[in-house]
Amino acid sequence: MTPIYLDNNATTRVATEVQAAMAPYYGEHYGNPHSIHALGRRSHEAVEGARAEVAGLLGCHAAEVIFTSCGTEGNALVIRGLLDASPARRRIVTAAVEHPSVLSLLRALESRREIELAVVPVSGDGEIDLDAMVEAVDERTLLVSVMLAQNETGVIHPVSAISGIARGAGALVHVDAVQAAGKIPIDLAALGADFLTVSGHKFHAPKGVGALTIRHGLSLSPLWYGGGQELGLRSGTEPVPSIVGLGSAAVLAVNRLASLDCVRELRDRLESSFGFGSAVNGTSQPRLPNTSSVAFDGIDVTTLILELDAQGICVSGGAACTSGRTEPTATMKAMSRPAAVRFSLSRYTTAGEIDQTIKAVAAIRGRNDRAAS
Numbered sequence: 075m076t077p078i079y080l081d082n083n084a085t086t087r088v089a090t091e092v093q094a095a096m097a098p099y100y101g102e103h104y105g106n107p108h109s110i111h112a113l114g115r116r117s118h119e120a121v122e123g124a125r126a127e128v129a130g131l132l133g134c135h136a137a138e139v140i141f142t143s144c145g146t147e148g149n150a151l152v153i154r155g156l157l158d159a160s161p162a163r164r165r166i167v168t169a170a171v172e173h174p175s176v177l178s179l180l181r182a183l184e185s186r187r188e189i190e191l192a193v194v195p196v197s198g199d200g201e202i203d204l205d206a207m208v209e210a211v212d213e214r215t216l217l218v219s220v221m222l223a224q225n226e227t228g229v230i231h232p233v234s235a236i237s238g239i240a241r242g243a244g245a246l247v248h249v250d251a252v253q254a255a256g257k258i259p260i261d262l263a264a265l266g267a268d269f270l271t272v273s274g275h276k277f278h279a280p281k282g283v284g285a286l287t288i289r290h291g292l293s294l295s296p297l298w299y300g301g302g303q304e305l306g307l308r309s310g311t312e313p314v315p316s317i318v319g320l321g322s323a324a325v326l327a328v329n330r331l332a333s334l335d336c337v338r339e340l341r342d343r344l345e346s347s348f349g350f351g352s353a354v355n356g357t358s359q360p361r362l363p364n365t366s367s368v369a370f371d372g373i374d375v376t377t378l379i380l381e382l383d384a385q386g387i388c389v390s391g392g393a394a395c396t397s398g399r400t401e402p403t404a405t406m407k408a409m410s411r412p413a414a415v416r417f418s419l420s421r422y423t424t425a426g427e428i429d430q431t432i433k434a435v436a437a438i439r440g441r442n443d444r445a446a447s
C-alpha cells in the first residue's frame with residue numbers, strides 16, 4: 075500500500091530531479107571543493123552554482139548564503155554567533171510559537187543568565203501581538219527572532235512589520251523561514267531580515283543540508299573552528315551532493331510556486347469536509363497553502379493519527395501522551411487551543427488522496443461518535 079503522505083511539514087520526499095542532480099557527485103565528481111585539481115574545481119563550481127540557486131529562492135546575493143546541516147543549526151548559529159560577536163546588547167525578543175530550535179535555546183541561554191529574554195504572546199489564531207512586540211523591543215535589544223510561517227498552523231507572521239519595529243530600536247532581525255521556503259515567495263529585502271534560515275528536507279531536498287543568509291556587512295562568530303569553510307562560519311568539508319540537491323530543490327521550488335495554488339484548493343477542500351465538531355486553527359490569518367491544523371471534538375488526537383496510520387495515511391499532531399489524552403503542543407498552549415491534528419500537503423498530493431483522507435476521517439469520527447453515544 076503506497077502511503078498517503080500528509081506530513082510534509084515534518085519532512086518531504088526528495089524530488090526525483092533532485093536525486094538525479096545529486097547522483098554524479100557521489101560516484102564521479104567526488105573531489106573536495108577546496109582542492110585545486112580538476113576534481114576539486116568541479117566540486118567547487120557545483121557548490122557555488124548551488125549557492126546562486128539558493129540565493130535565487132531567497133531573494134539575496136549568493137555571497138550572503140552559507141550552507142549548514144539543518145534549520146536547527148542555522149538558528150543556533152545566528153543566536154549564539156551573534157551573542158559572541160556583539161557582546162554589548164544582551165536582550166533577545168521572540169514569539170511564543172517559535173520552533174524549539176529557537177525557543178529552547180533562548181530559554182537555556184536565559185536560565186544561564188547569558189541573555190535577557192522577552193517572549194511575545196500570540197492570539198488564539200496565532201497572530202503575534204504587535205503592541206506587545208513594540209513594548210518588548212528596546213534599545214538594549216540585540217535580536218528579534220521570528221518565524222515567517224508557523225510549522226503547526228501554517229500562520230504567516232507579519233515579518234516586515236516586526237523588522238520595522240526592530241530597526242527602530244537598532245536591533246537585528248532573524249527570520250526562521252524553514253516552513254516558508256518552497257511554499258510562499260521569500261524576498262529577504264522585503265522582509266527586512268538580517269539573517270534567514272532554511273532547511274532542505276522541508277522542500278524536497280535531502281535531510282542534513284540547509285542554508286543561512288547573512289546580510290552583507292554583518293558578522294557572526296562561528297560555533298566551531300577548523301578549515302574556515304563557508305566564510306569561516308562553518309568549518310568542515312562541504313557535503314557537495316547534498317548542497318547540489320539543495321540548489322536543485324531551490325530551482326524547482328521557484329519554478330513550482332504556482333502549483334501551490336492547486337495545493338491550497340486541495341487543503342481547502344479537506345478543511346471544508348470536516349464541518350460540525352471541528353475547529354481549524356489560524357483561519358483569520360494569512361496561512362501557508364499546504365497546512366491545516368484541526369481540533370476535532372470528542373476524539374483524541376493520537377487515536378485519530380493512529381487510526382489514519384492504520385489506513386496508510388500519515389499525519390501528525392499533539393505532543394507526548396499523558397494519561398491516555400494527547401497533550402496540546404507548546405504552540406497550541408500558547409494559542410490557548412486544544413491538541414490538534416496537522417495535515418500538511420505537498421505539490422505531490424493528489425485529489426484522489428485528499429478524497430480518501432476525507433472519507434477516512436469521516437468514518438473514524440463516525441465510529442468514535444457511535445462508540446461514545
Ligand code: PLP
Pocket residue numbers: 083084143144145146147173175221223224225250252253273274284
Ligand atoms: N524551524 C521550523 C519552523 C521548523 O519547522 C523546523 C523543523 O520542523 C526547524 C526549524 C528545524 O529544522 P531542522 O529539522 O532542519 O533542524
